[in-house]
Amino acid sequence: MDKCSDFLPWLGLDASMQILMNFDDPADLVRASAVSRAWREFVIANGFCKNLCLRMFPEISKVAHVIEVNNMIEPLDIGSHSSLEWGSLKRDHRVYAHLAHSFTSFRRKDCILKAISASSTDNYPEESIDNTLQPSDRIEQRPSYWSSKGQSNPAMPETLTYRLASRLCVISEISIQPFQAFFQFGYPIYSAKAVRFRMGYLKEPLEAGSDHVDKYSTDHGYIEDNFISTYVSPEYPMAQENSLQKYELPEPVLCIGGILQVDLLGRVQRQQMDGLFYICVSHVKVVGRPLLPTFDVEFLDRREKFGKWILKYNPQAGCCMPLARSSEDETSVPSHFRVFRLRQRGARGWEQQMIINTLLGNVAVVGDYDSDEEVVV
Known part of the structure:
Protein backbone atom coordinates (compact mmCIF):
# COMPACT_ATOMS: atom_id res chain seq x y z
CA MET A 1 0.00 0.00 0.00
CA ARG A 107 -39.79 -0.32 -10.66
CA ARG A 108 -42.84 0.32 -12.85
CA LYS A 109 -46.49 0.81 -12.01
CA ASP A 110 -49.69 2.39 -13.25
CA CYS A 111 -49.17 6.10 -12.72
CA ILE A 112 -52.72 7.47 -13.14
CA LEU A 113 -54.17 8.82 -9.91
CA LYS A 114 -57.47 10.42 -11.02
CA ALA A 115 -59.44 11.41 -14.09
CA ILE A 116 -59.88 15.19 -14.30
CA SER A 117 -62.04 15.92 -17.32
CA ALA A 118 -63.00 15.06 -20.90
CA SER A 119 -63.49 17.52 -23.74
CA SER A 120 -67.02 16.12 -24.15
CA THR A 121 -69.16 13.33 -22.69
CA ASP A 122 -72.26 11.92 -24.34
CA ASN A 123 -74.15 10.63 -21.30
CA TYR A 124 -72.91 11.68 -17.88
CA PRO A 125 -72.21 9.95 -15.54
CA GLU A 126 -72.95 6.61 -17.24
CA GLU A 127 -70.25 7.27 -19.89
CA SER A 128 -67.87 9.29 -17.69
CA ILE A 129 -64.11 9.47 -18.12
CA ASP A 130 -63.89 7.81 -14.69
CA ASN A 131 -64.82 4.55 -16.42
CA THR A 132 -61.50 4.57 -18.30
CA LEU A 133 -59.68 3.86 -15.02
CA GLN A 134 -61.31 0.42 -14.87
CA PRO A 135 -59.29 -2.33 -16.62
CA SER A 136 -62.42 -4.13 -17.82
CA ASP A 137 -64.98 -2.93 -20.38
CA ARG A 138 -67.74 -4.53 -18.32
CA ILE A 139 -68.59 -4.23 -14.65
CA GLU A 140 -71.27 -6.57 -13.36
CA GLN A 141 -72.36 -7.21 -16.96
CA ARG A 142 -72.81 -3.48 -17.58
CA PRO A 143 -70.64 -1.66 -20.14
CA SER A 144 -67.87 0.52 -18.72
CA TYR A 145 -66.46 3.17 -21.07
CA TRP A 146 -66.17 6.87 -21.86
CA SER A 147 -67.97 8.21 -24.91
CA SER A 148 -67.58 11.53 -26.67
CA LYS A 149 -70.51 13.48 -28.01
CA GLY A 150 -71.43 12.68 -31.60
CA GLN A 151 -70.01 14.82 -34.42
CA SER A 152 -70.87 15.04 -38.10
CA ASN A 153 -67.23 15.96 -38.85
CA PRO A 154 -64.99 12.88 -38.45
CA ALA A 155 -61.91 15.11 -38.03
CA MET A 156 -63.09 16.54 -34.69
CA PRO A 157 -60.62 15.57 -31.91
CA GLU A 158 -61.26 14.80 -28.26
CA THR A 159 -59.05 15.16 -25.19
CA LEU A 160 -58.94 13.19 -21.94
CA THR A 161 -57.12 14.77 -18.99
CA TYR A 162 -55.69 12.85 -16.06
CA ARG A 163 -53.80 13.61 -12.87
CA LEU A 164 -50.78 11.37 -12.40
CA ALA A 165 -49.72 9.81 -9.12
CA SER A 166 -46.90 12.31 -8.64
CA ARG A 167 -45.96 15.80 -9.76
CA LEU A 168 -42.69 14.21 -10.86
CA CYS A 169 -43.01 10.99 -12.88
CA VAL A 170 -40.88 9.11 -15.37
CA ILE A 171 -43.30 7.80 -18.02
CA SER A 172 -42.25 5.08 -20.46
CA GLU A 173 -45.46 3.86 -22.12
CA ILE A 174 -49.20 4.55 -22.38
CA SER A 175 -51.89 2.06 -23.37
CA ILE A 176 -55.42 2.71 -24.64
CA GLN A 177 -58.26 0.30 -25.33
CA PRO A 178 -61.03 1.49 -27.68
CA PHE A 179 -64.52 0.39 -26.74
CA GLN A 180 -66.46 -2.19 -28.72
CA ALA A 181 -70.22 -1.67 -28.42
CA PHE A 182 -71.33 -5.25 -27.87
CA PHE A 183 -74.91 -4.00 -27.42
CA GLN A 184 -75.12 -2.50 -30.94
CA PHE A 185 -75.68 -4.27 -34.25
CA GLY A 186 -72.41 -5.39 -35.82
CA TYR A 187 -70.44 -4.79 -32.59
CA PRO A 188 -68.79 -1.56 -33.84
CA ILE A 189 -65.47 -0.38 -32.36
CA TYR A 190 -65.33 3.37 -31.71
CA SER A 191 -61.59 3.99 -31.93
CA ALA A 192 -59.80 7.17 -32.91
CA LYS A 193 -57.66 7.36 -36.04
CA ALA A 194 -54.57 8.43 -34.07
CA VAL A 195 -53.47 9.43 -30.59
CA ARG A 196 -51.02 11.93 -29.15
CA PHE A 197 -49.87 12.53 -25.56
CA ARG A 198 -49.09 15.79 -23.80
CA MET A 199 -47.62 16.14 -20.32
CA GLY A 200 -47.21 19.20 -18.13
CA TYR A 201 -48.92 21.22 -15.42
CA LEU A 202 -51.74 23.68 -14.80
CA LYS A 203 -50.98 27.38 -14.50
CA GLU A 204 -53.71 27.61 -11.89
CA PRO A 205 -53.97 24.36 -9.92
CA LEU A 206 -57.37 22.97 -9.09
CA GLU A 207 -58.81 24.10 -5.79
CA ALA A 208 -57.77 22.14 -2.74
CA GLY A 209 -60.11 19.22 -2.21
CA SER A 210 -61.43 19.39 -5.77
CA ASP A 211 -60.57 16.24 -7.70
CA HIS A 212 -62.08 17.31 -10.98
CA VAL A 213 -64.13 19.90 -12.78
CA ASP A 214 -67.59 19.15 -14.14
CA LYS A 215 -66.66 16.41 -16.61
CA TYR A 216 -69.63 16.79 -18.93
CA SER A 217 -69.78 20.60 -19.14
CA THR A 218 -67.75 23.09 -21.13
CA ASP A 219 -65.50 23.61 -18.09
CA HIS A 220 -62.92 21.48 -19.89
CA GLY A 221 -62.02 24.76 -21.55
CA TYR A 222 -60.69 25.89 -18.18
CA ILE A 223 -58.24 22.98 -18.25
CA GLU A 224 -57.16 23.71 -21.82
CA ASP A 225 -56.66 27.41 -21.14
CA ASN A 226 -54.52 26.73 -18.07
CA PHE A 227 -52.54 23.72 -19.26
CA ILE A 228 -48.84 24.16 -20.09
CA SER A 229 -47.26 21.22 -21.86
CA THR A 230 -43.62 20.41 -21.21
CA TYR A 231 -43.70 17.39 -23.55
CA VAL A 232 -45.67 16.52 -26.70
CA SER A 233 -45.36 13.03 -28.18
CA PRO A 234 -45.45 12.05 -31.85
CA GLU A 235 -48.80 10.97 -33.28
CA TYR A 236 -49.43 7.23 -33.19
CA PRO A 237 -51.99 5.43 -35.38
CA MET A 238 -54.72 3.61 -33.44
CA ALA A 239 -56.02 0.27 -34.66
CA GLN A 240 -59.77 -0.31 -34.78
CA GLU A 241 -59.42 -3.29 -32.45
CA ASN A 242 -60.92 -4.21 -29.11
CA SER A 243 -57.54 -4.61 -27.38
CA LEU A 244 -55.27 -2.70 -25.01
CA GLN A 245 -52.96 -0.97 -27.50
CA LYS A 246 -49.54 -0.10 -26.09
CA TYR A 247 -47.66 3.01 -27.21
CA GLU A 248 -44.03 3.09 -26.14
CA LEU A 249 -42.60 6.60 -26.03
CA PRO A 250 -39.40 7.15 -28.05
CA GLU A 251 -37.59 7.50 -24.73
CA PRO A 252 -38.73 7.80 -21.10
CA VAL A 253 -40.28 11.20 -20.38
CA LEU A 254 -39.90 13.20 -17.17
CA CYS A 255 -43.38 14.60 -16.54
CA ILE A 256 -43.02 17.76 -14.46
CA GLY A 257 -46.35 18.81 -12.98
CA GLY A 258 -48.24 15.52 -13.03
CA ILE A 259 -50.87 16.27 -15.70
CA LEU A 260 -51.40 14.02 -18.73
CA GLN A 261 -53.58 14.82 -21.71
CA VAL A 262 -54.56 12.14 -24.25
CA ASP A 263 -55.46 13.68 -27.61
CA LEU A 264 -57.70 11.41 -29.69
CA LEU A 265 -57.32 12.58 -33.27
CA GLY A 266 -59.98 11.78 -35.84
CA ARG A 267 -63.02 9.48 -35.77
CA VAL A 268 -63.56 6.18 -37.54
CA GLN A 269 -66.95 4.78 -36.53
CA ARG A 270 -70.32 6.28 -37.33
CA GLN A 271 -73.23 5.29 -35.07
CA GLN A 272 -76.06 3.75 -37.06
CA MET A 273 -78.75 5.27 -34.84
CA ASP A 274 -78.00 8.96 -35.49
CA GLY A 275 -75.37 8.91 -38.26
CA LEU A 276 -72.81 10.77 -36.10
CA PHE A 277 -69.17 9.87 -35.44
CA TYR A 278 -68.10 8.96 -31.87
CA ILE A 279 -64.94 8.04 -30.00
CA CYS A 280 -65.26 5.61 -27.09
CA VAL A 281 -62.50 4.41 -24.75
CA SER A 282 -62.82 1.65 -22.20
CA HIS A 283 -59.39 1.85 -20.53
CA VAL A 284 -56.30 4.09 -20.29
CA LYS A 285 -53.13 2.92 -18.56
CA VAL A 286 -49.93 4.87 -17.94
CA VAL A 287 -46.80 2.93 -17.03
CA GLY A 288 -43.83 4.56 -15.37
CA ARG A 289 -42.28 5.47 -12.05
CA PRO A 290 -43.83 8.10 -9.76
CA LEU A 291 -41.14 9.78 -7.65
CA LEU A 292 -43.49 10.95 -4.90
CA PRO A 293 -43.18 10.96 -1.87
CA THR A 294 -39.37 10.96 -2.00
CA PHE A 295 -39.28 13.78 -4.59
Whole structure:
Protein backbone atom coordinates (compact mmCIF):
# COMPACT_ATOMS: atom_id res chain seq x y z
CA MET A 1 0.00 0.00 0.00
CA ASP A 2 2.96 2.33 0.58
CA LYS A 3 3.71 2.25 -3.15
CA CYS A 4 0.10 3.08 -4.15
CA SER A 5 -0.73 6.54 -5.41
CA ASP A 6 -3.75 8.49 -6.58
CA PHE A 7 -3.94 8.71 -10.36
CA LEU A 8 -6.22 11.77 -10.36
CA PRO A 9 -3.33 14.23 -9.81
CA TRP A 10 -1.35 12.46 -12.54
CA LEU A 11 -4.13 12.84 -15.08
CA GLY A 12 -4.90 16.41 -14.23
CA LEU A 13 -8.23 18.19 -13.79
CA ASP A 14 -9.49 18.09 -17.39
CA ALA A 15 -8.74 14.42 -18.04
CA SER A 16 -10.15 13.36 -14.67
CA MET A 17 -13.36 15.27 -15.32
CA GLN A 18 -13.75 13.71 -18.78
CA ILE A 19 -13.45 10.22 -17.29
CA LEU A 20 -16.05 10.78 -14.55
CA MET A 21 -18.37 12.60 -16.94
CA ASN A 22 -18.63 9.36 -18.92
CA PHE A 23 -20.05 7.47 -15.95
CA ASP A 24 -23.70 6.65 -16.70
CA ASP A 25 -24.56 4.84 -13.46
CA PRO A 26 -25.10 6.92 -10.28
CA ALA A 27 -23.83 4.00 -8.18
CA ASP A 28 -20.45 4.30 -9.91
CA LEU A 29 -20.23 7.99 -9.01
CA VAL A 30 -21.13 7.19 -5.40
CA ARG A 31 -18.47 4.49 -5.29
CA ALA A 32 -15.94 6.94 -6.71
CA SER A 33 -16.81 9.47 -4.00
CA ALA A 34 -16.15 6.77 -1.37
CA VAL A 35 -12.59 6.00 -2.51
CA SER A 36 -10.89 8.74 -0.50
CA ARG A 37 -11.41 12.20 0.88
CA ALA A 38 -9.78 13.73 -2.20
CA TRP A 39 -12.04 11.76 -4.56
CA ARG A 40 -15.08 12.64 -2.49
CA GLU A 41 -14.30 16.35 -2.67
CA PHE A 42 -13.61 16.08 -6.39
CA VAL A 43 -16.94 14.33 -7.15
CA ILE A 44 -19.01 16.67 -4.97
CA ALA A 45 -17.32 19.94 -5.99
CA ASN A 46 -17.82 19.24 -9.71
CA GLY A 47 -21.47 18.17 -9.40
CA PHE A 48 -21.12 14.94 -11.39
CA CYS A 49 -24.42 13.53 -10.07
CA LYS A 50 -26.31 16.63 -11.20
CA ASN A 51 -24.62 16.48 -14.59
CA LEU A 52 -25.71 12.85 -14.91
CA CYS A 53 -29.32 13.86 -14.20
CA LEU A 54 -29.05 16.59 -16.82
CA ARG A 55 -27.83 14.09 -19.40
CA MET A 56 -30.76 11.80 -18.60
CA PHE A 57 -33.38 14.56 -18.61
CA PRO A 58 -32.35 18.06 -19.77
CA GLU A 59 -35.48 19.45 -18.04
CA ILE A 60 -33.50 19.27 -14.80
CA SER A 61 -31.76 22.48 -15.97
CA LYS A 62 -34.92 24.33 -14.89
CA VAL A 63 -34.34 23.44 -11.22
CA ALA A 64 -33.70 26.75 -9.46
CA HIS A 65 -32.48 25.00 -6.30
CA VAL A 66 -33.07 21.88 -4.25
CA ILE A 67 -34.46 21.57 -0.75
CA GLU A 68 -33.78 18.62 1.51
CA VAL A 69 -36.70 18.37 3.91
CA ASN A 70 -34.71 17.14 6.89
CA ASN A 71 -31.74 19.41 6.15
CA MET A 72 -33.13 22.80 5.28
CA ILE A 73 -30.12 24.52 3.75
CA GLU A 74 -31.48 27.58 1.99
CA PRO A 75 -30.18 28.74 -1.40
CA LEU A 76 -26.93 30.61 -0.99
CA ASP A 77 -26.28 34.23 -1.90
CA ILE A 78 -23.08 35.29 -3.58
CA GLY A 79 -20.36 35.76 -1.00
CA SER A 80 -21.72 33.21 1.46
CA HIS A 81 -19.33 31.50 3.84
CA SER A 82 -17.37 28.62 2.28
CA SER A 83 -18.59 26.11 4.86
CA LEU A 84 -22.22 26.86 3.92
CA GLU A 85 -21.33 26.59 0.25
CA TRP A 86 -19.71 23.19 0.84
CA GLY A 87 -22.78 22.09 2.79
CA SER A 88 -24.95 23.07 -0.18
CA LEU A 89 -22.72 21.11 -2.57
CA LYS A 90 -22.95 18.02 -0.36
CA ARG A 91 -26.72 18.37 -0.24
CA ASP A 92 -26.93 18.61 -4.03
CA HIS A 93 -24.70 15.55 -4.33
CA ARG A 94 -27.01 13.56 -2.08
CA VAL A 95 -30.20 14.69 -3.77
CA TYR A 96 -29.07 14.27 -7.36
CA ALA A 97 -27.44 10.89 -6.63
CA HIS A 98 -30.78 9.57 -5.38
CA LEU A 99 -32.69 11.28 -8.19
CA ALA A 100 -30.44 9.70 -10.84
CA HIS A 101 -30.82 6.34 -9.14
CA SER A 102 -34.61 6.76 -9.19
CA PHE A 103 -34.45 7.49 -12.92
CA THR A 104 -32.58 4.24 -13.58
CA SER A 105 -34.88 2.11 -11.42
CA PHE A 106 -36.88 -0.67 -13.07
CA ARG A 107 -39.79 -0.32 -10.66
CA ARG A 108 -42.84 0.32 -12.85
CA LYS A 109 -46.49 0.81 -12.01
CA ASP A 110 -49.69 2.39 -13.25
CA CYS A 111 -49.17 6.10 -12.72
CA ILE A 112 -52.72 7.47 -13.14
CA LEU A 113 -54.17 8.82 -9.91
CA LYS A 114 -57.47 10.42 -11.02
CA ALA A 115 -59.44 11.41 -14.09
CA ILE A 116 -59.88 15.19 -14.30
CA SER A 117 -62.04 15.92 -17.32
CA ALA A 118 -63.00 15.06 -20.90
CA SER A 119 -63.49 17.52 -23.74
CA SER A 120 -67.02 16.12 -24.15
CA THR A 121 -69.16 13.33 -22.69
CA ASP A 122 -72.26 11.92 -24.34
CA ASN A 123 -74.15 10.63 -21.30
CA TYR A 124 -72.91 11.68 -17.88
CA PRO A 125 -72.21 9.95 -15.54
CA GLU A 126 -72.95 6.61 -17.24
CA GLU A 127 -70.25 7.27 -19.89
CA SER A 128 -67.87 9.29 -17.69
CA ILE A 129 -64.11 9.47 -18.12
CA ASP A 130 -63.89 7.81 -14.69
CA ASN A 131 -64.82 4.55 -16.42
CA THR A 132 -61.50 4.57 -18.30
CA LEU A 133 -59.68 3.86 -15.02
CA GLN A 134 -61.31 0.42 -14.87
CA PRO A 135 -59.29 -2.33 -16.62
CA SER A 136 -62.42 -4.13 -17.82
CA ASP A 137 -64.98 -2.93 -20.38
CA ARG A 138 -67.74 -4.53 -18.32
CA ILE A 139 -68.59 -4.23 -14.65
CA GLU A 140 -71.27 -6.57 -13.36
CA GLN A 141 -72.36 -7.21 -16.96
CA ARG A 142 -72.81 -3.48 -17.58
CA PRO A 143 -70.64 -1.66 -20.14
CA SER A 144 -67.87 0.52 -18.72
CA TYR A 145 -66.46 3.17 -21.07
CA TRP A 146 -66.17 6.87 -21.86
CA SER A 147 -67.97 8.21 -24.91
CA SER A 148 -67.58 11.53 -26.67
CA LYS A 149 -70.51 13.48 -28.01
CA GLY A 150 -71.43 12.68 -31.60
CA GLN A 151 -70.01 14.82 -34.42
CA SER A 152 -70.87 15.04 -38.10
CA ASN A 153 -67.23 15.96 -38.85
CA PRO A 154 -64.99 12.88 -38.45
CA ALA A 155 -61.91 15.11 -38.03
CA MET A 156 -63.09 16.54 -34.69
CA PRO A 157 -60.62 15.57 -31.91
CA GLU A 158 -61.26 14.80 -28.26
CA THR A 159 -59.05 15.16 -25.19
CA LEU A 160 -58.94 13.19 -21.94
CA THR A 161 -57.12 14.77 -18.99
CA TYR A 162 -55.69 12.85 -16.06
CA ARG A 163 -53.80 13.61 -12.87
CA LEU A 164 -50.78 11.37 -12.40
CA ALA A 165 -49.72 9.81 -9.12
CA SER A 166 -46.90 12.31 -8.64
CA ARG A 167 -45.96 15.80 -9.76
CA LEU A 168 -42.69 14.21 -10.86
CA CYS A 169 -43.01 10.99 -12.88
CA VAL A 170 -40.88 9.11 -15.37
CA ILE A 171 -43.30 7.80 -18.02
CA SER A 172 -42.25 5.08 -20.46
CA GLU A 173 -45.46 3.86 -22.12
CA ILE A 174 -49.20 4.55 -22.38
CA SER A 175 -51.89 2.06 -23.37
CA ILE A 176 -55.42 2.71 -24.64
CA GLN A 177 -58.26 0.30 -25.33
CA PRO A 178 -61.03 1.49 -27.68
CA PHE A 179 -64.52 0.39 -26.74
CA GLN A 180 -66.46 -2.19 -28.72
CA ALA A 181 -70.22 -1.67 -28.42
CA PHE A 182 -71.33 -5.25 -27.87
CA PHE A 183 -74.91 -4.00 -27.42
CA GLN A 184 -75.12 -2.50 -30.94
CA PHE A 185 -75.68 -4.27 -34.25
CA GLY A 186 -72.41 -5.39 -35.82
CA TYR A 187 -70.44 -4.79 -32.59
CA PRO A 188 -68.79 -1.56 -33.84
CA ILE A 189 -65.47 -0.38 -32.36
CA TYR A 190 -65.33 3.37 -31.71
CA SER A 191 -61.59 3.99 -31.93
CA ALA A 192 -59.80 7.17 -32.91
CA LYS A 193 -57.66 7.36 -36.04
CA ALA A 194 -54.57 8.43 -34.07
CA VAL A 195 -53.47 9.43 -30.59
CA ARG A 196 -51.02 11.93 -29.15
CA PHE A 197 -49.87 12.53 -25.56
CA ARG A 198 -49.09 15.79 -23.80
CA MET A 199 -47.62 16.14 -20.32
CA GLY A 200 -47.21 19.20 -18.13
CA TYR A 201 -48.92 21.22 -15.42
CA LEU A 202 -51.74 23.68 -14.80
CA LYS A 203 -50.98 27.38 -14.50
CA GLU A 204 -53.71 27.61 -11.89
CA PRO A 205 -53.97 24.36 -9.92
CA LEU A 206 -57.37 22.97 -9.09
CA GLU A 207 -58.81 24.10 -5.79
CA ALA A 208 -57.77 22.14 -2.74
CA GLY A 209 -60.11 19.22 -2.21
CA SER A 210 -61.43 19.39 -5.77
CA ASP A 211 -60.57 16.24 -7.70
CA HIS A 212 -62.08 17.31 -10.98
CA VAL A 213 -64.13 19.90 -12.78
CA ASP A 214 -67.59 19.15 -14.14
CA LYS A 215 -66.66 16.41 -16.61
CA TYR A 216 -69.63 16.79 -18.93
CA SER A 217 -69.78 20.60 -19.14
CA THR A 218 -67.75 23.09 -21.13
CA ASP A 219 -65.50 23.61 -18.09
CA HIS A 220 -62.92 21.48 -19.89
CA GLY A 221 -62.02 24.76 -21.55
CA TYR A 222 -60.69 25.89 -18.18
CA ILE A 223 -58.24 22.98 -18.25
CA GLU A 224 -57.16 23.71 -21.82
CA ASP A 225 -56.66 27.41 -21.14
CA ASN A 226 -54.52 26.73 -18.07
CA PHE A 227 -52.54 23.72 -19.26
CA ILE A 228 -48.84 24.16 -20.09
CA SER A 229 -47.26 21.22 -21.86
CA THR A 230 -43.62 20.41 -21.21
CA TYR A 231 -43.70 17.39 -23.55
CA VAL A 232 -45.67 16.52 -26.70
CA SER A 233 -45.36 13.03 -28.18
CA PRO A 234 -45.45 12.05 -31.85
CA GLU A 235 -48.80 10.97 -33.28
CA TYR A 236 -49.43 7.23 -33.19
CA PRO A 237 -51.99 5.43 -35.38
CA MET A 238 -54.72 3.61 -33.44
CA ALA A 239 -56.02 0.27 -34.66
CA GLN A 240 -59.77 -0.31 -34.78
CA GLU A 241 -59.42 -3.29 -32.45
CA ASN A 242 -60.92 -4.21 -29.11
CA SER A 243 -57.54 -4.61 -27.38
CA LEU A 244 -55.27 -2.70 -25.01
CA GLN A 245 -52.96 -0.97 -27.50
CA LYS A 246 -49.54 -0.10 -26.09
CA TYR A 247 -47.66 3.01 -27.21
CA GLU A 248 -44.03 3.09 -26.14
CA LEU A 249 -42.60 6.60 -26.03
CA PRO A 250 -39.40 7.15 -28.05
CA GLU A 251 -37.59 7.50 -24.73
CA PRO A 252 -38.73 7.80 -21.10
CA VAL A 253 -40.28 11.20 -20.38
CA LEU A 254 -39.90 13.20 -17.17
CA CYS A 255 -43.38 14.60 -16.54
CA ILE A 256 -43.02 17.76 -14.46
CA GLY A 257 -46.35 18.81 -12.98
CA GLY A 258 -48.24 15.52 -13.03
CA ILE A 259 -50.87 16.27 -15.70
CA LEU A 260 -51.40 14.02 -18.73
CA GLN A 261 -53.58 14.82 -21.71
CA VAL A 262 -54.56 12.14 -24.25
CA ASP A 263 -55.46 13.68 -27.61
CA LEU A 264 -57.70 11.41 -29.69
CA LEU A 265 -57.32 12.58 -33.27
CA GLY A 266 -59.98 11.78 -35.84
CA ARG A 267 -63.02 9.48 -35.77
CA VAL A 268 -63.56 6.18 -37.54
CA GLN A 269 -66.95 4.78 -36.53
CA ARG A 270 -70.32 6.28 -37.33
CA GLN A 271 -73.23 5.29 -35.07
CA GLN A 272 -76.06 3.75 -37.06
CA MET A 273 -78.75 5.27 -34.84
CA ASP A 274 -78.00 8.96 -35.49
CA GLY A 275 -75.37 8.91 -38.26
CA LEU A 276 -72.81 10.77 -36.10
CA PHE A 277 -69.17 9.87 -35.44
CA TYR A 278 -68.10 8.96 -31.87
CA ILE A 279 -64.94 8.04 -30.00
CA CYS A 280 -65.26 5.61 -27.09
CA VAL A 281 -62.50 4.41 -24.75
CA SER A 282 -62.82 1.65 -22.20
CA HIS A 283 -59.39 1.85 -20.53
CA VAL A 284 -56.30 4.09 -20.29
CA LYS A 285 -53.13 2.92 -18.56
CA VAL A 286 -49.93 4.87 -17.94
CA VAL A 287 -46.80 2.93 -17.03
CA GLY A 288 -43.83 4.56 -15.37
CA ARG A 289 -42.28 5.47 -12.05
CA PRO A 290 -43.83 8.10 -9.76
CA LEU A 291 -41.14 9.78 -7.65
CA LEU A 292 -43.49 10.95 -4.90
CA PRO A 293 -43.18 10.96 -1.87
CA THR A 294 -39.37 10.96 -2.00
CA PHE A 295 -39.28 13.78 -4.59
CA ASP A 296 -41.69 16.63 -5.23
CA VAL A 297 -41.70 19.91 -7.15
CA GLU A 298 -42.80 23.45 -6.43
CA PHE A 299 -43.18 25.92 -9.31
CA LEU A 300 -41.79 29.42 -8.86
CA ASP A 301 -43.95 30.81 -11.68
CA ARG A 302 -46.66 28.52 -13.07
CA ARG A 303 -47.59 30.98 -15.78
CA GLU A 304 -44.17 30.91 -17.40
CA LYS A 305 -43.69 28.09 -19.90
CA PHE A 306 -40.66 25.99 -19.00
CA GLY A 307 -40.23 28.15 -15.91
CA LYS A 308 -38.01 27.47 -12.93
CA TRP A 309 -39.03 25.07 -10.19
CA ILE A 310 -37.81 23.82 -6.82
CA LEU A 311 -36.85 20.18 -6.36
CA LYS A 312 -37.83 18.88 -2.91
CA TYR A 313 -36.21 15.77 -1.47
CA ASN A 314 -37.57 13.88 1.54
CA PRO A 315 -35.32 10.84 2.22
CA GLN A 316 -37.41 9.61 5.14
CA ALA A 317 -40.53 9.37 2.95
CA GLY A 318 -38.92 6.72 0.79
CA CYS A 319 -37.56 4.63 3.65
CA CYS A 320 -37.40 0.94 2.76
CA MET A 321 -39.08 1.43 -0.63
CA PRO A 322 -37.61 -1.03 -3.17
CA LEU A 323 -35.77 0.39 -6.15
CA ALA A 324 -36.77 -2.46 -8.43
CA ARG A 325 -39.16 -5.33 -8.67
CA SER A 326 -37.64 -8.54 -7.37
CA SER A 327 -38.70 -12.16 -7.35
CA GLU A 328 -37.29 -12.43 -3.84
CA ASP A 329 -39.01 -10.99 -0.82
CA GLU A 330 -37.19 -9.81 2.26
CA THR A 331 -37.36 -13.15 4.04
CA SER A 332 -35.59 -14.88 1.16
CA VAL A 333 -32.53 -12.63 1.47
CA PRO A 334 -29.78 -14.01 3.72
CA SER A 335 -29.89 -12.55 7.19
CA HIS A 336 -26.35 -11.20 6.99
CA PHE A 337 -27.54 -8.99 4.11
CA ARG A 338 -30.94 -8.12 5.57
CA VAL A 339 -29.42 -6.85 8.82
CA PHE A 340 -26.14 -5.15 8.10
CA ARG A 341 -24.60 -2.73 10.56
CA LEU A 342 -22.57 -0.02 8.97
CA ARG A 343 -20.46 2.18 11.18
CA GLN A 344 -20.47 5.57 9.52
CA ARG A 345 -17.02 7.09 9.97
CA GLY A 346 -16.46 10.73 9.14
CA ALA A 347 -17.47 12.10 5.77
CA ARG A 348 -17.49 8.82 3.80
CA GLY A 349 -20.34 7.19 5.70
CA TRP A 350 -23.16 8.28 3.41
CA GLU A 351 -21.41 7.15 0.22
CA GLN A 352 -20.67 3.74 1.74
CA GLN A 353 -24.27 3.39 2.87
CA MET A 354 -25.54 4.45 -0.55
CA ILE A 355 -23.48 1.62 -2.08
CA ILE A 356 -24.96 -0.87 0.41
CA ASN A 357 -28.47 0.43 -0.31
CA THR A 358 -27.86 0.19 -4.04
CA LEU A 359 -26.78 -3.42 -3.78
CA LEU A 360 -29.63 -4.37 -1.44
CA GLY A 361 -32.30 -2.46 -3.36
CA ASN A 362 -33.23 0.13 -0.72
CA VAL A 363 -33.79 3.72 -1.71
CA ALA A 364 -33.55 5.46 1.63
CA VAL A 365 -30.43 6.68 3.35
CA VAL A 366 -30.96 6.43 7.07
CA GLY A 367 -29.05 8.66 9.39
CA ASP A 368 -27.14 11.89 8.95
CA TYR A 369 -24.54 12.23 6.23
CA ASP A 370 -21.67 13.25 8.50
CA SER A 371 -22.71 11.44 11.64
CA ASP A 372 -20.99 8.56 13.44
CA GLU A 373 -24.24 6.75 14.14
CA GLU A 374 -24.65 3.02 13.79
CA VAL A 375 -27.12 2.34 10.99
CA VAL A 376 -29.26 -0.73 10.35
CA VAL A 377 -29.85 -1.37 6.64
